[in-house]
Amino acid sequence: MSLDTDLNTDLKADPDTGARRPDESLEALMPVATTAQTRRAAMALLRPHRGLVALAAALLTAATLTGLATPMLLGHLVDVVIEGEDVTRLITLTGVALAGVAALSAVLNAVSHYYVIRAGEQAAAGLREEVMEHALNLPLAQVERAGRGDLVSRVTSDVRVVTSATSEVLPKFVSALLTVGLTIVGLGVLDWRFAVAALLAVPIQARALVWYLRRSKPIYAAERAAEGQMAGRVLDSVGAADTVTALRLGPAHLRAAEDKSNAVVSLSLRTVVLITRFYGRLNLAELVGLSAVLVAGFFLVSDKSVTVGAATAAALFFHRLFSPIGQLLGLFDDLQEAGAGLARLVGVTLVERRPEPADPPAPRDASVAADGLVFGYRDGRDVLSGVSLAIEPGERVAVVGTTGAGKSSLVRVLAGVHEPRHGSVLLGGVPRAELGMYGTSRAIAMVTQEVHVFAGTVADDLRLAAGPDAGDGELLAALEAVGARSWVEALPDGLRTRVGEGAWSLTATQAQQLALARLMLVPAQIVVLDEATAEAGSSGALALEASAEAVMRGRTAIVVAHRLQQAARADRVIVMSEGRIVEQGTHDDLAVGTGVYARLWAAWSDTRPAQAPTDQRGSAISGGNVK
Structure with missing residues (x-):
């Protein structure tokens, strides 16, 4: 398999087995900024801190100039010794001067590095905030198409690489660059021919650098992309662990994760080979340059154009270049990686977001209407085909159907997670497009089977929905409503x-109840539960059923029914098959006859325990599942 093919490997469901198999496509990944876009973004990030940058540059220049005094002092000492003067006192003074130069250079370097790091960290902080702001406001459909792994790897590993570059690599790079430049100037001050001799190494170094950059840049970009795919594969497998285990897809997912990991390892090994060959070329340049300076010194001293001390200083100057030149060129390795990471981060900010309306209209009520919805995740295959429905304020609707019928796709389109290719959605009589993302989130809220517990305290988690000013009493009331207050108060520190x-x-x-408590705290009068009580059938089934009842009370509710007793309690049942609504009506009307729902109900009834507990409406609250 070629490198490009290996990198572009993703997984998609096999139509026969349901397992996930390779797919040669990276088109879903979020964009990566071009070099020009990345450069403009970096300059924009540094612009607010240009004062700090200027101060840091001035201090670095002073530190570098101070360091150049050492070869000059040693060269002068050589001349004095050759002239046969009493050098005892001079050596003492030179030692004191060298100690002073070293101390001053160390102080200036420390202070200048502090300001370089400070400017870099502030710029990196601005970048993190901008990327997070964009990431949190990306269209949800874009995030789902790209995969969470791609976005997660950008806001974690890519941010870490860029931050490391600004705090560690950038100060070293700037310092090395100044050292090289000012040392060449110092050689020219001694004699312009020393500078010319030293510059003989430059073509070799430049050629080595161009050779390295041309080969390493695409590899680093591919490595960052491969890491994003690997993270996505791991997250998908872990997130769907129950399904993977139930369908015995573990080996296939392990092979897929192994393939992604091998791609990353292969790219890492290629960079190691490149770096080794690159440093070999740099060593050759050092040999050529130092030889040229020594030869130039021999001839210049022979014709008395310069003193032996000046030639010594020139050799020390060039020898002093070994470390910064090697560091400077070697740091391109880290800068390449940071540049690739920065391009991916800037790419997040380039994703187009639908502009929010300045003054969105308020929904008139809690109704939901859809007309002619057509939607598909990929071109050429529609998941929804001309779906129309109307839900009255306060009505509870259950959506049922077999796997792949389009249930989750329908409610996600209604909730604004996905945009239909054709058709319209009205919330409270207002087109969802006119409400915008924030207006839609205030009108309709959704909880799925996959919930997230945010890092922080329980109170922090709940205030994400209730607002930062919500009091403990309001939070406890929401927990009480969903039956979670007792176990929260039993935690070591409660809220x-x-x-x-x-x-x-x-x-x-508990995680699902916490998510339902968040839903209790949002003002949305339309709620969507997409298999949000799929924990049912476990020891937490009764608790989650009661929690869901509390959340839906007094609101318009759309429930993707994981179990058919949820449909039995609904005001209306919508039955879907192959992306269309094939039946709708009350449970009592649909449960008789030979229709799709009747067959589902009959199959479910056969699996129901003989003495299943019932709720106040007489519906069983435990039993089999309909996926």
Whole structure:
């Protein structure tokens, strides 16, 4: 398999087995900025801190000039010794001067590096904030098409690489660049022929650098993309662990993750080979340059154009260039990686976002209407085909159907996660496009089976929905409504207990109840539960059913029914098949006869326990599942 093919490998569902298999496409990934776009973004980030940048540059220049005094002092000492003068006192003074130069250079370097790092960190902070602001406001459909792994890798590993470059690589690079430039000037001050001799190494170094950059840039860009794909594959597999296990797809997912990891490792090894060959070329340049300076010094001293001390200083000057030149050219390796990461981060900010209306209209009520919805995840295959429906304010509607019928796609289009290719959606009589993203989120809210516990305290998690000024009483009331108050208060610090990754671990039922409590706190009068109680059938089934009832009470509710007793409690049942509504009506009307729902109900009834507990409406609250 070629490198490009290996990098562009993704997984898609096999139509026969349901397993995920390779797909040669990266078109879903978010864009990557061009070199020009990345450069403009970097300049824009540094512009607010140009004062700091100027101060840091001045200090770095002073530190470099101070360091150049060392070869000059040693060269002068050589001349004095050759002339046969009493050098005891001079050596003492030279030692004191060298110590002073070293101390002053160290102080100036430390202060200048502080300001370089400060300017870089502030610019990086601005970049992180801008990228996060864009990431949080990206169209959800764009995020889903690209895959969470791609976005997560950008706002984590790419941000880390860029931040490391601004705090560590950039100061070293600027310092090395100044050292090289001013040292060449110093050689010219001694004698212009020393500078010319030293510059003989430049063509070799330049050719080595061009050779390296031409080969390393695409590899680094491919490596960052491959890491994004690897993260996406791992996240998808972990997020769907139950399904993967149930369908015995573990080996296929492991092979897919292994393929992604191997692609990253292969690219990393290629960079190591490139770096080794690159440094070999740099060593050759150092040999040529130093030889040229020594030969020039021999002839210049022979015809008395310069003193032995000046020739010594010139050799020391050039020898002093070994480290900064190697560091300067070697740092291109880190800058290449940081540049690739920065291009991916800037790419996030380039994703077009639909402009928010300045003064969106308010929905008249909590109704939902859709007309002629056509939607597909990929061109050429529609998941929804001409779906129309009307839901009255306060009505509870259950959407049922077999796997692949289009249930989740329908509610996601209604909630604004996806945009239909044709058709329209009205919330409260207002076209969803006129409401904008924020207006839509205030009108309709959704909870799915895949919930997230945000890192922080329980109170912080809930205030993401309630607002930063929400009091503990309001949060406890929401927890009480969904039946979660007792276990939250039993946590070590109650509402102040830290949860999420690396903190207190919540059970799947508790995490779902926390998500439903967040839904209680949002003002939306239309709620969508997309298999949000799929934990049912476990020990948390009854708790989640009660939690969902509390969330839906007094609101318009659309429920993708994981279990048919949820449909039995709804005011209306919508049955979907192959992206169309094939039946709708009350449970009692649809459960008789030979229709699709009747067959589903009969199959479910056969799996229901003989003495299943019932709710106040007489519907069983445990039993089989309909996927």
